[in-house]
Amino acid sequence: MIAGKLEITIKINELPQPKDIENGWQHFDLDCDRQIISATAKVKIWKKLTDAASNYSQWVGAIVGKLGQQAEQGFVLEKPNIQVFERKPKAETTSALGATS
Template sequence: MTIGKLELIIKINELPNNVETNKDNWKTFELDCDGRVVSVTVKPKIWKKLEDAAANYPMWVAAIGGKMGESTSNGFVL
C-alpha cells in the first residue's frame, strides 16, 4: 500500500473571539468548520501576525495548516 500524508488547511477571515492563553503564551481557540469543531493552538508569533492582519487589512484571509490530531466529541485537534 502506498503511504500518504494527510495535511489540512483551514481559512479564516476574522479573529476568533474565544481565545485562551496557556502558560507558554500559546493561543488556543476553536473554529466551526462546516459543523465540525476544530481546536487550534498557535505560537505567539503566529497569533501576532493574525492580529496585525486583522488590524491593517479589512479584507484579509489567513490559512492555518497542520496535521489532523486526536478526535474530540464534535471535531478534532489541528
C-alpha cells in the first residue's frame, strides 16, 4: 500500500453568505448535493472571491481543501484555498452547413 493525499475541490459561481469571525476571517457553508460543507477563509482568500464577484460578470471559483471533521450533515473543509477564474461567454459560431445562400 502507498500513501496518498486526499483533497476536495468544490466549484462555485456565487458568493457564499459569510459569518464574520475574528480578525476578518469569514466562515461560510456550502450545500453540495445535500452535503453541508463548512469552511473558514482567511482575509486574503476571501478577498479573491469578493473581487471576482465585483469585477467579473461571470466567474467560477474552485475551493480546494482537506477533508476535515465530520459534521451532522456533511463535513468541515480544512485549510481551504480558492482560485477564481473569469468565465467568458461562449462565442456564437455559424456553421457552414447551416448557412443558406
